[in-house]
Amino acid sequence: MDSVLLGLRGASATFGPQKGADPDTVQRLDAALEHFARAAQPGVGLNMTGSLAVTPGAGAAGGLGFGLMLLGATRLAGIATVTELTGLADAVGTVDLVVTGEGSFDWQSMAGKVVAGVAAVAGEHARPCLVLAGRVEVGRREIAALGVSAAYAITDEVDPAEALARPAEHLRTLAARVARSWSRPM
Numbered sequence: 001m002d003s004v005l006l007g008l009r010g011a012s013a014t015f016g017p018q019k020g021a022d023p024d025t026v027q028r029l030d031a032a033l034e035h036f037a038r039a040a041q042p043g044v045g046l047n048m049t050g051s052l053a054v055t056p057g058a059g060a061a062g063g064l065g066f067g068l069m070l071l072g073a074t075r076l077a078g079i080a081t082v083t084e085l086t087g088l089a090d091a092v093g094t095v096d097l098v099v100t101g102e103g104s105f106d107w108q109s110m111a112g113k114v115v116a117g118v119a120a121v122a123g124e125h126a127r128p129c130l131v132l133a134g135r136v137e138v139g140r141r142e143i144a145a146l147g148v149s150a151a152y153a154i155t156d157e158v159d160p161a162e163a164l165a166r167p168a169e170h171l172r173t174l175a176a177r178v179a180r181s182w183s184r185p186m
Helices: 013-017 024-039 060-070 077-087 088-092 112-124 140-145 160-165 166-184
Strands: 096-104 129-136 150-153
Touching: 013 024, 013 060, 024 060, 077 088, 077 112, 088 112, 096 112, 096 166, 112 129, 129 160, 129 166, 150 166, 160 166
Parallel strands: 096 129, 129 150
Antiparallel strands: none
């Protein structure tokens, strides 16, 4: 993911709410990460200029990217590595439809996560790409701009609490419904 360590698109703001942090806790977490970033890189300017904390990928995995960068790691796009190692491009070239998934298809999905990478590979092969998700929080324009043909959410069919209680069952139901609507008659 391309997220930075701090701020509105940083690790705390991105991952904190997913893990149950309320807005006040997110601010405290972000302040603690900023304190750590300044201690780890003495001499960084007031606006964190020159800090690895503002490097894309520093906020990945809740800030693990920043820690690894401090140790000398170089950032590689995760989806590019996965695509290469799995032979995704070759596989996509042999199918009529690509289906990918996400727990929450939201703004983060647009910023270098798996869905964006899979949609890009599907687009390179002129294949439609669908997203099955627990919830969809982006609009049609964002979905189309990403190269996704359509996105479907479990929470469009059931209450979010019920979706979380039995996710596998609801995903099977959603996948079956979507498959019926995208299948060609033989």
